[in-house]
Amino acid sequence: MPADLAVIGLGHHGLPLAQAATAAGIDTIGYDTDPRPVVELAAGRPPVDGSLTAPEIRRMLSGGFRPTTNPAELGRVRTAVLCAPTPLGPDRTLDLTAVTGAARALAARLRPHTTVLLESPVPPGTTEGLLREVLETGSGLRAGRDFHLAYSPGRLDPGSRTHGYAGTPKVIGGLTPACTESAAAFYGRLTDKVVRARGPREAETVKLLETNFRHVNIALVNEMAVLCHELGVDLWDVIRCAETKPFGFQAFRPGPGVGGHGVPVDTVGAHRPLRLVELAGQVNERMPQYVVQRAATLLNEHGKSARGARILLLGITYKPDLPDRQGSPADEIARRLMDLGAAVSYHDPHVPDWRVRELPVPRADSLYEAAAHADLTVLLQHHRTYDLQGLSVKAQLLLDTRGATPAGAAHRL
Structure with a gap:
């Protein structure tokens, strides 16, 4: 059965997107090579990370959402969004193995005029480099001519009652202006605001900046916590007062360590290391x-x-x-x-x-x-x-x- 959208990767990136798309009336399939989340979702059971509840999963299923492990389904959609995980590898760069695998599965079934979007955190240059090459080689089609290709950084605040999908602006950067507009037309059905980046590299670097911004600022207050304890100063009172400044300050708070799925990236391939991010990682660790x-x-x-x-x-x-x-x-x-x-x-x-x-x-x-x-x-x-x-x-x-x-x-x- 044809669908409007395929979300490839049913983890913490893909499921909220599939939920938002289904709620917007978009006929959506969720594809994953791992049968475990597919079986659990099809049975109406929530993911182990708690990103969605059982009632939310049941609403998605009743709204037409179909989880599947059948790659043939990928050849019947108008839009495909890759949401594969990219954990840090041993060399502290992002491991793109899952993204490459997802792209190959899609490429073998890619049809002309499909819009392909990548949301996984990746090094700048991945969309127009690795992803484009895999898709073109596997399909025989040309990106920007036969199909649209764009990047949009995932922006999620799991469990937040304030920052839902629709209220969070979506950044997009297409390979061509037409690719950007095709991506904008899709995301415009899900979110109140679409922000166009100059290109995919800029959009990819948005994710890099946002993630590293969080880790660097948490590292700063973590160091302040150690210092203030030594000085006998109440850091929490310091932060309470500092955040009354209406400009030039954003409050972060210390903690026992930094968790979550957004990992800091202090080196990007063969490019120069980000020394401040590297130091922040050491502080937080x-x-x-x-x-x-x-x-x-x-x-x-x-x-x-x-x-x-x-x-x-x-x-x-x-x-x-x-x-x-x-x-x-x-x-x-x-x-x-x-x-x-x-x-x-x-x-x-x-x-x-x-x-x-x-x-x-x-x-x-x-x-x-x-x-x-x-x-x-x-x-x-x-x-x-x-x-x-x-x-x-x-x-x-x-x-x-x-x-x-x-x-x-x-x-x-």
């Missing part, structure tokens, strides 16, 4: 170790050793109110605490079980009871369900890495 150091020091100040201490970790996901643990610093913090000889347990309303080093971590059923029993409770993620005022009363010792507790109620990062 040290934060789990710093949290463990603070925890051990707090225990010591209260006459206890980390060895044998009962330590409760609260919130082990990378973002509040979601089950997604991608890049969460909780795993490293737990490992380091275990190496010190601590008995680690956890509480998280969104994570029913957790394994570290292939071993199950005990899960606390009763939050207050567990906090009262623990020698130290460490808040790693502030889920909405946590009553931090009540928790601060029950806990023997509380370390807040998110600055979420009332002033004076806990030891804050």
Whole structure:
């Protein structure tokens, strides 16, 4: 059965796009080479990262969304969007293996006049270089003449009630002006505003800048957190005051580490490294170790050793109110605490079980009871369900890495 749109890659990039397209009345298929998400989605079950709920998946299915592993479906669409994952490789550059595989699957079935869009994070030059070559070689068609080709950086804020798909402007950069306008016509059905970049390289670099901007600024406040603790300065009060400045400042807040799917890229292929981003990565990667150091020091100040201490970790996901643990610093913090000889347990309303080093971590059923029993409770993620005022009363010792507790109620990062 023909469809208007194929979303290739049913992960955290592709599913929200498929949801928005289906809601807009666009006949959409979702293609993935991995049968597991296809089977789960077809059965109405939500993804493990919690990006969509079961009712949302059921609404998509009732709206005509069809998940599939059949590549023949790709030859029957007007628009195809590649949303394959691009994790960091061993050399700290983006691994384009999945993008290349998705492009080859599409190229073998690409028809004239199709609009092909790439949303995966990629190094600048990928769309008009690698992707164009794979598509043209596999199809015998010419990009910009026989089919449209463009790039649009994925912009997602998982779980946000403020920044939905329609309200988030979409940046697009086409191989030709006609490619740009074809992409604009498609995204204009999904979002309130379309921003045209000069070309695909500029659009690709938008994603690079946005991701690195986040990591560099988080690194700055993470370093400020360490400095302010040494100086006896309340950083959270500093940030509260600083963000009243109506220009030249944007508030970021420190934490136990940086998680999420948007990885910082400090080197782009054979080009020069981004030294500031590289340094920011080093700062952020040290934060789990710093949290463990603070925890051990707090225990010591209260006459206890980390060895044998009962330590409760609260919130082990990378973002509040979601089950997604991608890049969460909780795993490293737990490992380091275990190496010190601590008995680690956890509480998280969104994570029913957790394994570290292939071993199950005990899960606390009763939050207050567990906090009262623990020698130290460490808040790693502030889920909405946590009553931090009540928790601060029950806990023997509380370390807040998110600055979420009332002033004076806990030891804050």
